[in-house]
Structure formats: structure tokens, C-alpha cells
Amino acid sequence: MPKAFDPQAVEAGWYARWEADRLFVADPASDREKFALAFPPPNITGELHMGHALQTAVYDLLARYRRMTGYEVLFLPGYDHAAIATQNVIEKQLAREGATKEELGREKFDARVNAWYEQVGATIINQLRLLGASMDWTRLRFTMDSRYYRSVMTAFVVFYEKGWIYRAPRIVNWCPHDRSAISDLEVEWREHQDTLYFIRYPVKGGGEVTIATVRPETMLADTGVAVNPSDPRYRDLVGHTAILPLVGRELPIVADEAVEKDFGTGALKVTPGHDALDYEIGQRHGLEIIDSMNLDGSMHVPGLPYDGMLALEARNKIVDELKAQDLIVKEEPYVHQVGHCDRCGFVIEPLISEQWWLRMEEMRDKALAASQAGEVRWHPERYERTYLDWLRGLRDWNIGRQLWLGHRVPVYRCENGHQIVAVDPPSECSECGGTPLTQDPDVLDTWFSSALWPYATLGWPDETEDLEAFYPTDINCTAREIINLWVSRMIMTGLEFMGEVPFADIAIHCIVQAADGRRMSKSLGTGIDPRDLISKYGADALRAWATSVAMSSQDVRFDESRVEGYRRFCNKLWNATRLVLSSPGYETAATPGTFEAREHLEDRWILSRLSAAARDITDGIEGFTFQDSINAAYGFTWNEFCDWYLEAVKERLRDGDVAAQDVAHFCLDNLFRLLHPFMPFVTEELWSRLPGDRDYLMRTEWPTQLGRFLDPGAEEEFQDVMTIVEEVRGHRQNSGAPPRGGQIHLEGGVSHTVANLAARLAHLELVHTLDKGTPLAAADGKVSFPAGARDAKRDKEIKKLESDLARIQAKLANSNFVSKAPQEVVDETQQRADALEAAITRLKLE
């Protein structure tokens, strides 16, 4: 067995073996209880980043844990076509080549996209394998594969037949770059420093009204002026008509509650064609809608000199002309939020467009009712509110996109104007039999298809065996930024189509930031490729780190040294195993179990500690506090099993002591099981090196029967041992004594077992009389302290203990404390005081 743990060498073979033996493949016909995870399909826009690695580690931990606890587990992988995002990726590639998708043409563009899907899909799968994700590859899904496509079409048709899908012109968020509408959730708000212009609009019949705007170019499409009805400044103007400068259009002056009296001048220019609020005001007052913008964001004002200009260009020219006419009252610097397309970054232009809409009321209400009924549990709980608040304010969803990439809307029209909505493309018009039919050019919002993920991947709308066995799935774990975009929509459509929430538990994991606190991103150069970390520290180390931070209440800054720490942890496990394996005769010690005798204190102690660790690790997983699991496993392994137990039994192991072998073996065996979900590779490897004929660790049982080893008496006694050993080491160090040698004197109260073990661990000779020799040591005043070892550090320690004691005694002297605090707290405090007094006495002894 190599002296050092080498992740590369260990990891290489296991994944292939697990997979070849079909350990990841779920059986819907199994008698076992089912546990299903539909892995959030990564966008097929590029390679997986740290966030994906973290998420994968969490999912796989749950999958492996559930397999070991007896469930039939389905861990279903896949990826998402991510229409708008992928289209942007390809367009950027084309731009670098000096081309555009229009030049390329639709067919070649599609071919290019498919090639990209193949390439990136393969990379993603490879990364997931490197991470050790125990996914059922026989069920790999893609949101654009033919079966999934059919699910999406079916959902559309069902919604349509319910009357929930309709087409209507409305103000939408228009991305001039993508030439598509996007939903409110895809708008990213960024702070802009702009200028607020105060512009004078003359009023017909005399007077004027001054409005404030940051977008003077939109005035070309103004069709009204609005003021608040309760604003005394403008009361007399309501009902009058303003004249639009530069254009001459007559603008009715209306009163509307939506106008803020305190903003600007309190008078608002109304541009129903290019502002959401103005649109609503316009609707209420029957104002005309004028469209002054082309779909590429340029001005569409035929007959005016601004026609065809870019918005900003037009703005400058308009401001110049208004100034020339002395219509600008003033300009103020103004900081505000401006919407951008979250995929391409272009400034969003609100404009009127005819779009496909999905009514959400009924689905929203069902989702709210499900939460009310406790069918959805959030971890941490606070995210439930984020979700519910958003749901309550939900409006109709714009599901149409004017992109090249995505699921085409299944709506067809014949030459006679009939409209057919069908899952499969009809060959002729169902009303007049006419041909040819043309399909609606729109595609669906990529989130429309993602919303079906938990059941479309299982075969819906067909009543498949998988759907029957594995729906609902059990847990969804994602970043909070897609709670509204994705999680909420899965819940709504899941309730609608399947009648049940798609998962009962939702865990929100943290976001990994770069070490300096910035966002991890490729473009900023702050991203880290998980594969680099895997090759440096191993997948196990990366996973252990990921699960240790995943459920953090705040986002975490990436700290590479922590990943490195977990690699060292793997090495520690490795070497602990090596030590045990080197015990003579151990190879043939096939049947553990003789430790039941448990005559040694250290054996009883470590089994008790193992039992506690198993409990803490299990509780952490069940309670979505994975960091507690990792910490318990780490602490047990390093600070208890290695630092104390193995040190205590080294000689016994060297002598081939069967009880020591059995106990050590039992600890390792259970520890590997307990760590397997977190660090699957190294644990599987070490497990395979233990003697005996072994099946895969991956499919052994989770330890659940260790409670019987809890042994408070042994823990207390061993605590005495540790205290003595630590005191001896401390004083040795302070007095410059060599690390070994010297004697320990046994006094009255100390059990022979404790003294003996302490002597062994501290490398002392145990003697039974006080007058023999000079050194040493200690515990609870039961062992005398030798003369001649007094030093400055000891004085300092005495001082510290004395001040601690003074504080505690003051507490005990407080009658309020004694009378009001619970008796056990008072008792405990008294015990601490006694212990401190004893320690001081001991240290002062000469």
C-alpha cells in the first residue's frame, strides 16, 4: 500500500466499475421505497463551474446516503438547451469569426447549435463523472430531445385547451439585440447615472406644464400628460390639452392616481407605447398608443428627422433642439435602475408587442394551497417567504420568444386563417382541410420546458413505469436566484399535471464567490474550473469542501486552503488504514466481533465516540446541515481515532492483538460507510483493501445500530487519561524536558487503568510510590506534582486559572443566580469551581 494517498490513482477506476456493475441504475420495479432526484439540468452553454460542482456534491451525497439506507434511488441527469443563453453563446462565437447568424442562415445555424450541444454535453457529462456523481446515465435527458419536446408540446396544448394560453398585444420587455421579448424575471436591473430633463410642454389656450424625463426621445410617442388628481398645482389643467414640442401632437391632460406628486414636477408625460406604467395609464384613459421604435432599438418616427437614429443619438438631438427653443427648464443628474437583458446585457426597451401569454391564477392558487398544507418544506425555512411573496404578486407569464432556438409553439395556421393547436404537426387544416399550414414562428421561454423537468424526464404525458415509481421526486437543491424562475414553476405545473408537488424538500445552497468576494465568472477571470481542483486535490476533497459550505447562511468566498485541508484529511484516513492493515495477522482476521468483550478502556471509549459521530453525521444529513456531518466525521477521525485511539493501541496492533484489530477494523469499516456519501472514492478504495471478501462499499448499509456502544463511563475515564497526558506534555515542554521518559506516580484516587494508559500515551514509567524519583504529574489532584518544575509559564497558568475561578465564584456567590438558575446549571458551575481549585492546588504544589 503506497505511503501517500494519491487521488488520481484511486479515483480512476472506481467510477467505471460502479457504472459497469450498474450501481447507478434505478429499478422502478424494486420493492424498496423509492427516492428520486431530478438533477437540475445545467445550461448547455458551457462547462460546469464551481456552483455546479457544489450542487452535484450535495445531490450525490443525498443519493448515496439514501441507497445505503435502503432506498431504490433514481438520480436522473440531464441538461437544458437554454434557448436564449445558448443562442447568445453561439452568436458571440460567430461575432468573433466576423459573422452573424443571419448571414449563416437558419439551417447552418441549427447545425452549429447541434454540434455545440454534442461537444458541451460530452464535457458536462465528463465533469459529472469526475465528480463521482452516481447518476443513472441510462436515463440521461435533454430538454430538446424528441420525447421531451413532445412533453413540452403537450403542456402547451393542455394549457391552451384550458383557455389559459392566449395571444395579446401588451407592453413587454424587448431586447433589441436578441430581437425578442423576455419575461420580467429575465430583466437584470443595473444602476445608471443619467440626466433628468425638465421639459416645458405648452398648453393649448395658454400656459404650460413642465414634465420630467430621463428619456426625452420617447416624447415622440407621447400621447398624453398625466397628473395626480389630488395635486392642487395641476387641478385646473386636467381636461385641457398640451402641445407636444417638436411634433405638435395634441396631448390630453388626464388625472391618474399612479402619478407621484413628489417626483419631478408632479406632471408625467405619458408614452403608452414605451413604458409599462404609461401603458396602464393610457389604458385607463383611452390614450392612443404610438410605436416609435423599431425592433432593433432604432427610432421609428417616419417624417421626423430622428427616424432610424439610435435612441441615444435621437436623445441628444432632441435635447439640442429643445434647448434651442428654450423648452428645457433644467437638467439634473439622476441615478436610477435600468433594465438589461440578463443574457446579452443590452438595455431593455419596453414596447408593445403581440405575445403568447399563460394565465397563472389557478396554478398560483394551487401552489399557495400546497404551501399552506405544508407539502413543501424549505431549507433554510426563510426562503419560503421569498417564494410565497413572489407567487402572490404573480402576473400572466409571457411564454413566447422571438428566437431562433427553442421549442416552436405548436400553433399552425392555414391559408384561410384557421388556427390549429396540436402536439404533432397536422398535415392539413382540421377545419377546412387546407394546405399548406404555417407554424407560428415563436419559440417558448426556456423556463417553460424546465418547469416540466421532474415529470417530463420520467415520461409524462405517458403513464410510464418510471413516472409511477419515481414521481414525486424527493428533494430539489438549487441556488436561490432561480427560486422564482424555476422552482416555483415546477411546483405549479407539477401540481397541475401530476396533482402532487414535484418534491417535498427544497434546499437552497450558497453561492461560491471568488476569494476576493467578487462574483466567480469567466469574463471577470475570477472563475475556477472544478477540474483543476480535482486534479490538484482530488474529487473527494472538492466534494467534502463543497458539502461543508453548501448550506451556509451566507455566500462563501472560495478558500482553496480548505479544499487542500480535505485532501490532507483523505491522506490521514489512508494512513490510519495503512497502520491498521500492517498489524500482524490482521489479514486473516476475517470475522470481527470479538471486541464484544471490550476489556480495554480505549476500546470502549473509541466505540462510544464512533457511536456519537455516527449519530451526528446522520443527523446532519437528515437535517440539511451537512457541515455538521463533515465536522463530526473529521473530528472523530483525526482528533479521536488517530490522535488518541491509534496511539493508544499501536503496541497492541504491533503485537497482533485481536481485540485491537477488531475494534480498529470496526471503526474503519463504519467510518468508511459514514464518509462514503461525502468522499466516495477514497472510502471505496480503502474499504476494498480491508481483509475479507467485500462487495462495494457503495451498496453496503448505513450504520444505524451503533447506539449500543455509547458508554459515558468510558468517556469520563478516558477524559482523565487525556487530561493527564496533556498536562504531562505541557509541563515537559515548559521545562524543556525530553519528549519521553520520566515517571508517573500513582496516587490514591486514580484508577490503575487510567494511570497505566496515561503512562503509555505520555511515554512515562508508571511507579507506585511517591518517594521514588522526581517527575511528574497529574489529574484532578489525585496525582502529586513533582518539585523542581516550576517555571514562568506555570505561574501564568496559575494566574489564569485563578481569575477564572474568581469569576465563577462570584457567580456562585450571587444569590440571584443560585436561586433562579436551573439546579443543574448551578451544580455544573460548582463542579467547575471545584475542578479549578484542584488544578490550582496541584500546580502550586512544590
Add this chain to the structure above:
RNA sequence: GGGCGGCUAGCUCAGCUGGGAGAGCGCCAGCUUGACAUGCUGGAGGUCGGGGGUUCGAAACCCUCGCCGCCCACCA
């Protein structure tokens, strides 16, 4: 504008329902200790963001202020 999270050792973070301030890394000192120098031993380092309050007792609960971050939102 509303909501949420964070502020704990030099750094990255734990501290759950209030009762002795923790870990990893880093730092200092000492160790070729028959598993591991990816190691071992000892140690330094914190008025738990500031200020009030509740309590016998507060890092934890309440109020308030200050920064940092996120989400939501139709004030042009």
C-alpha cells in the same frame, strides 16, 4: 421603496432552541516519535460591528445605528 442575509482569532468560516468563545489555514516554539513532515507536540491570538434593553446570566432574544451583499418593486 419593500424584504432577507451577513458583520465572531491575521484569513475563510462554525457556533441549532440564551449557562465554560471554536475549527481549518496562517503565525511562534519544539520534534528523523516504526501510519502519515499531506505528519506529531506545545503555544500566542477575539471587549463576538457600535449603542441601548430584557435576564441571575446574551455572540445568541428585543430595539436602534453603521457598513457589506442578495432578492423583489410600474417614481417617469
